Amino acid sequence: MVTIDEEFDMVIKLVLIGDTGVGKSNLLSRYTRDEFNSESKTTIGVDFATRTIQIGKKKMKTQIWDTAGQERYRAMTNAYYRGAAGALIVFDICSLNSFDSIGRWLQEIREYGDPGVPIVLVGNKFDLKHLRQVPISTAELFAHENSLKYIETSALLNSNVESAFQFLITEIINSFSQVHKDIQECTPLTFEDRSDLSFRRKCCVIN
Amino acid sequence: MANRAEKRMVSPTLSISYGQDITLDNQGLRKGNYTTPERRREILFNYDHGREGAVIEAWEDPNFDVYTHTDRHGFMHKRVPPTTSAKLQQIERERAQKWNKMIGTEWETKYRNSDKLRRRIYKGIPNSLRGPVWSKILALDSIKSKDIYERAKFLAREYSPDLMQIDVDVMRTLREHVHFRERYSSKQQALFHVLSAYSMFNKRIGYCQGMASVTGLLLMYLREEEEAFWALISLTNTKYEMHEMYTENMSKFHIFTGHHCLLRERLIPKIDAHFKKWEVPETMYLAKMLVQMFFGVLPYELVLRIWDAVFLDGPGVIMAASILILKMNKKTLLSLESNELLEYITVMGETTKLDHDKFMQDLMLLVDELIKENILLPTEPKPPNTYQLFQDFKALHPDSLQIGIVQGPEKPMKPPKFAKKKNSYSKNDTVPDLIYNLPSMTYGSLERDGTLVVS
Numbered sequence: 001m002v003t004i005d006e007e008f009d010m011v012i013k014l015v016l017i018g019d020t021g022v023g024k025s026n027l028l029s030r031y032t033r034d035e036f037n038s039e040s041k042t043t044i045g046v047d048f049a050t051r052t053i054q055i056g057k058k059k060m061k062t063q064i065w066d067t068a069g070q071e072r073y074r075a076m077t078n079a080y081y082r083g084a085a086g087a088l089i090v091f092d093i094c095s096l097n098s099f100d101s102i103g104r105w106l107q108e109i110r111e112y113g114d115p116g117v118p119i120v121l122v123g124n125k126f127d128l129k130h131l132r133q134v135p136i137s138t139a140e141l142f143a144h145e146n147s148l149k150y151i152e153t154s155a156l157l158n159s160n161v162e163s164a165f166q167f168l169i170t171e172i173i174n175s176f177s178q179v180h181k182d183i184q185e186c187t188p189l190t191f192e193d194r195s196d197l198s199f200r201r202k203c204c205v206i207n
Numbered sequence: 208m209a210n211r212a213e214k215r216m217v218s219p220t221l222s223i224s225y226g227q228d229i230t231l232d233n234q235g236l237r238k239g240n241y242t243t244p245e246r247r248r249e250i251l252f253n254y255d256h257g258r259e260g261a262v263i264e265a266w267e268d269p270n271f272d273v274y275t276h277t278d279r280h281g282f283m284h285k286r287v288p289p290t291t292s293a294k295l296q297q298i299e300r301e302r303a304q305k306w307n308k309m310i311g312t313e314w315e316t317k318y319r320n321s322d323k324l325r326r327r328i329y330k331g332i333p334n335s336l337r338g339p340v341w342s343k344i345l346a347l348d349s350i351k352s353k354d355i356y357e358r359a360k361f362l363a364r365e366y367s368p369d370l371m372q373i374d375v376d377v378m379r380t381l382r383e384h385v386h387f388r389e390r391y392s393s394k395q396q397a398l399f400h401v402l403s404a405y406s407m408f409n410k411r412i413g414y415c416q417g418m419a420s421v422t423g424l425l426l427m428y429l430r431e432e433e434e435a436f437w438a439l440i441s442l443t444n445t446k447y448e449m450h451e452m453y454t455e456n457m458s459k460f461h462i463f464t465g466h467h468c469l470l471r472e473r474l475i476p477k478i479d480a481h482f483k484k485w486e487v488p489e490t491m492y493l494a495k496m497l498v499q500m501f502f503g504v505l506p507y508e509l510v511l512r513i514w515d516a517v518f519l520d521g522p523g524v525i526m527a528a529s530i531l532i533l534k535m536n537k538k539t540l541l542s543l544e545s546n547e548l549l550e551y552i553t554v555m556g557e558t559t560k561l562d563h564d565k566f567m568q569d570l571m572l573l574v575d576e577l578i579k580e581n582i583l584l585p586t587e588p589k590p591p592n593t594y595q596l597f598q599d600f601k602a603l604h605p606d607s608l609q610i611g612i613v614q615g616p617e618k619p620m621k622p623p624k625f626a627k628k629k630n631s632y633s634k635n636d637t638v639p640d641l642i643y644n645l646p647s648m649t650y651g652s653l654e655r656d657g658t659l660v661v662s
Contacts, residue, residue, distance in 0.1 A: 042380065047553070079490065
C-alpha cells in the first residue's frame with residue numbers, strides 16, 4: 001500500500017519474511033532503531049516498527065511488519081501480505097535450509113500479496129563467513145532467474161542493511177511513479193541520513 | 208484400541224516416520240525444514256556436554272555486562288528494578304502459611320474445588336509456593352507416568368524432526384534471565400530436553416514456537432524437568448484446551464481470535480469501532496497473549512498471576528484478560544490514530560502502570576460475568592485427551608516400556624464448579640495421528656561422530 005498523505009508524502013507498508021532464525025527481527029531493529037540485539041527473541045505472530053525517511057524532497061513513513069518464520073504461523077502472517085508495497089525475503093547464508101525455502105516464500109507472497117509486488121532477496125549473516133553454506137553465485141543465479149534483486153547483509157555489523165531497504169523502496173517508488181507522475185520530481189532518488197529525521201508527526205493514511 | 212494401533216503399525220504407509228516431506232536435490236542434499244543428521248549430532252553433542260564441552264560461537268553467548276541488577280525472579284535489568292516492598296513480603300509470608308495448609312493433606316477433600324482456593328488464587332500465590340501449587344492445580348501427580356519422560360526424551364534424540372527448531376528457539380528464550388543467560392546452561396539443557404521429549408510424545412504438535420517461553424517459565428517453578436514435561440501435557444490436555452493452539456493448523460488460535468473479536472464488539476464497542484476504523488489487525492496483539500499466555504506482553508509478575516488463574520479456571524481467563532487489557536488502555540487507545548495507534552498497541556502492556564491486585568480483581572469479576580452470560584469460551588469440538596495419547600504411545604512402543612497409567616484411564620479433571628460446558632470424552636473420539644514406526648532402541652548416548660555408546 002502506497003498512500004499519499006498530507007503531512008507525509010507517502011506511507012508505505014513493507015513485510016519481512018523468511019525462515020525462522022534467519023535474522024529478520026534484527027534486520028528490522030537495525031533499520032528502525034540502529035540496534036542489534038544479541039538476546040533477540042522468537043517472533044510470535046507479527047511485530048511492527050516504523051521509520052521516517054526522506055527521499056529528495058519527499059518525506060516517507062515506512063511501516064514494516066516482521067513475521068514469525070515457523071511454517072504453522074503462515075496462516076496468521078500471510079494476512080499481512082495484502083496491501084504490502086514490497087517484501088524482503090530473508091535467508092541465512094549459513095543455512096541451506098533457509099535458502100531452499102525461498103521458493104516457497106515467493107509462492108506465498110505471490111499468492112497472498114498484491115500482484116507484481118517488488119521483492120528483494122536478502123542473504124543475512126554474512127559476517128559468519130566461516131559457516132557459509134550458500135555460495136554468493138548460487139544466490140545471485142536464483143535471484144536472476146526469478147527477477148529479484150539480491151543483496152547480502154549483516155545486521156550484526158550493520159552492513160548493507162540500509163541498502164537492502166533502499167533497494168526495495170527505490171523499486172517501489174519507481175514502479176509507483178510510473179502510475180503517479182507527480183512523484184517523479186523526487187527522482188533521482190537520494191536517501192538522507194536518519195539523524196535529521198528524529199521527529200514524530202501525526203500521520204493520516206488516505207486510501 | 209490396540210487393534211487399531213496394531214493395524215497402523217503394520218500398514219506399509221507407516222514407514223514414513225518423519226521424513227515424508229523430504230526431497231533430495233541433485234547433489235543428494237536434503238531439502239525442506241528438517242533436522243539433518245549432521246546438525247542433529249552437533250545439537251545433541253552440545254546439549255549433552257553443556258557449557259564445559261559444547262562448541263559455543265561467540266555470538267551465541269551474550270555477556271552480562273549490560274546488566275547491573277537482578278530482580279527477585281532472576282531477571283536482569285539495566286536499572287534498579289522496583290523492589291518488593293517489606294509490606295508485601297510480610298503479606299506473602301503470612302499467606303504462605305495458609306497455602307501450606309491448603310496444599311497439605313486436606314487438599315483433595317477440602318480445598319481442591321473450593322471458593323476459598325479460587326479467591327486466594329486471584330489474590331496471588333506466594334512466589335515461594337508457586338511451583339508446588341501449580342503442580343497441585345495442574346494435577347500433575349494424577350497424570351505422571353513412570354518412564355514415559357525418559358523414554359520420549361531418548362527417542363527424540365534419534366527421531367524428533369523438531370530438534371533444529373527447538374535448538375534455535377532455546378537459544379533465544381529468556382536470555383535476560385540469569386539461568387538462561389549462558390548458552391547450554393543447565394536450564395537451557397533442561398528446556399531442550401523437555402521440548403524435544405514433548406515433540407516426540409505428541410506428534411500432533413511436535414514443537415510450536417511460543418512453547419519454549421511457556422516451558423521456560425514452568426521450569427523456573429517446577430522442581431524437575433520431568434515436572435515441566437507433565438505440566439506441558441496437562442496444559443495441552445482436556446481442561447486447558449491449549450492443544451489446538453500449538454498444532455500444525457493452530458486452529459484454537461484462530462477460534463480464540465474470532466471469539467475475542469465478538470467479545471470486543473460486545474463489551475468494549477468504542478474500542479472495537481476505533482480498531483475497525485483504523486484497520487488494526489487483531490493478530491498483532493493477540494499472538495503473544497494467546498500463544499504465550501501473556502508472556503512478553505505484560506510485566507512478568509502479572510503474567511505469573513494470570514497463569515495462576517488460568518491454571519485454575521482454564522483458558523476462559525485468557526479471553527477475559529485480552530479484553531481487560533484493552534479496556535484499561537481505553538483512553539489512550541481512543542486518542543491515537545494510524546501508525547501511532549499501532550505503535551502503542553505493541554507496548555500497551557508494558558507502558559500501563561498497572562496495579563496488579565486491581566487487575567486480578569477486575570479479571571475475576573469479568574470472568575464471572577462472562578460465565579454468567581455463558582460467553583466465556585467459544586463452543587467448538589474438543590481436543591483429544593491425554594489418555595488417548597498414552598494409549599497410542601504405549602501401543603507403538605510395546606516392547607520396551609511397561610507403561611502403567613497410574614490411575615487407570617485418566618479421570619477428567621473436575622471442571623470448575625461454574626463451568627456450564629461439558630468436558631467429557633469418550634474413548635472412541637478421534638485418535639490423534641501419532642504415527643511412529645521405530646525400531647527397538649537401547650539407551651545410550653550419541654557421540655559427535657555419530658557412534659552410539661550404549662550405557
